[in-house]
Amino acid sequence: MILGLLVLLVAGLLSGALAWILAVQVLRLVRRRSRSAYLSESKKRFTHAVSALFVVIGMYYALIAVDIPNREKTILRHILLVSLCITLAWVLVKVIRVVEAILLEKYPVEVLPVNSRARRYRTLTQVVRRLLTVIVILLAALFTLTVFAPIRTVGGHLIASAGVASIVLGIAAQGTLGQVFAGLQLAFTDALRVDDVVVLEGEWGRIENVYLTHVIVRSWDERRIVLPTTYFTTKPYQNWTKYETRVLGTIDIKLDFTADIDHIRQKVQELLEENENWDRKYWVLEMTDVSESTVTVRLTASAPNGPQVWWLKVQIREALYKYVRDHHPQWLPRGRSAYQP
Numbered sequence: 001m002i003l004g005l006l007v008l009l010v011a012g013l014l015s016g017a018l019a020w021i022l023a024v025q026v027l028r029l030v031r032r033r034s035r036s037a038y039l040s041e042s043k044k045r046f047t048h049a050v051s052a053l054f055v056v057i058g059m060y061y062a063l064i065a066v067d068i069p070n071r072e073k074t075i076l077r078h079i080l081l082v083s084l085c086i087t088l089a090w091v092l093v094k095v096i097r098v099v100e101a102i103l104l105e106k107y108p109v110e111v112l113p114v115n116s117r118a119r120r121y122r123t124l125t126q127v128v129r130r131l132l133t134v135i136v137i138l139l140a141a142l143f144t145l146t147v148f149a150p151i152r153t154v155g156g157h158l159i160a161s162a163g164v165a166s167i168v169l170g171i172a173a174q175g176t177l178g179q180v181f182a183g184l185q186l187a188f189t190d191a192l193r194v195d196d197v198v199v200l201e202g203e204w205g206r207i208e209n210v211y212l213t214h215v216i217v218r219s220w221d222e223r224r225i226v227l228p229t230t231y232f233t234t235k236p237y238q239n240w241t242k243y244e245t246r247v248l249g250t251i252d253i254k255l256d257f258t259a260d261i262d263h264i265r266q267k268v269q270e271l272l273e274e275n276e277n278w279d280r281k282y283w284v285l286e287m288t289d290v291s292e293s294t295v296t297v298r299l300t301a302s303a304p305n306g307p308q309v310w311w312l313k314v315q316i317r318e319a320l321y322k323y324v325r326d327h328h329p330q331w332l333p334r335g336r337s338a339y340q341p
Helices: 002-033 038-067 072-105 109-114 116-146 149-160 164-173 176-186 259-276 306-327
Strands: 197-200 205-211 214-219 224-228 248-256 283-290 292-302
Touching: 002 176, 038 072, 038 164, 038 197, 072 116, 072 176, 116 205, 116 214, 176 205, 205 306, 259 306, 292 306
Parallel strands: none
Antiparallel strands: 197 205, 205 214, 214 224, 248 292, 283 292
């Protein structure tokens, strides 16, 4: 009994060591022929999983040859089959992540703000990777459970009553499945992409990540808003970067009706030229309203993306207010009263 266990242990260790050596050599060869920076870090991510898988495989086949009582051999066989399912799933998940990383390297993060095609494929790749990971884990759990005879028997009874079970499970999982299908719809229809700038619930933010069941939106003040994927398929929202990342921002300013609009326009142009958030493509200053004591001027200017247009609006509004306050205070809105004796 003890000798048999030692043989199993030695066989497993030898198989794992051989697999580790082969995996390192293969990865070294691939790194020489590939420009992927991810493969330089894949040794720790991939070789451990492959080594563990081959340790289990070596012990499983060594179990056939060793002299161990049938009862203990059956128990060890079940343990090794469960371990085989788990380690195989581990290897497949690592393979999926390696493939994802290699594909994402074709669309580097640096080009995301200006390349909608890159953002689309990055979003699609990440969603598909998560879907495949979930499928692999579920299949591994299913095969692990079927190793045990009592569970197989229960499974047969469940299949016989699949009509009732499917109805119950369908009702219970309706919300979750709806979110999963909504996440796939967002990815495959290109309705939403990572790094899109959106306006929802009265505030704007940037799409930080798209998962199967939820979307994380990073707001302008660094808060994380977590919304179900069904929100983006059932409710209207603004997508400022659907076709291009350049966006327009507007500022409304109230001034006294004696203000020199041409002078204000010239000053606004100077402020825009000094501001790094303006993309030097478009701006206009127009008078949009006149009341009894004030006029409203509206500045419209363009910026490369949503966050920059926000800071452009904030900085220009503040700088223009300071200029009027310090140099032309008479242009600030004020009340008037007439006295007639």
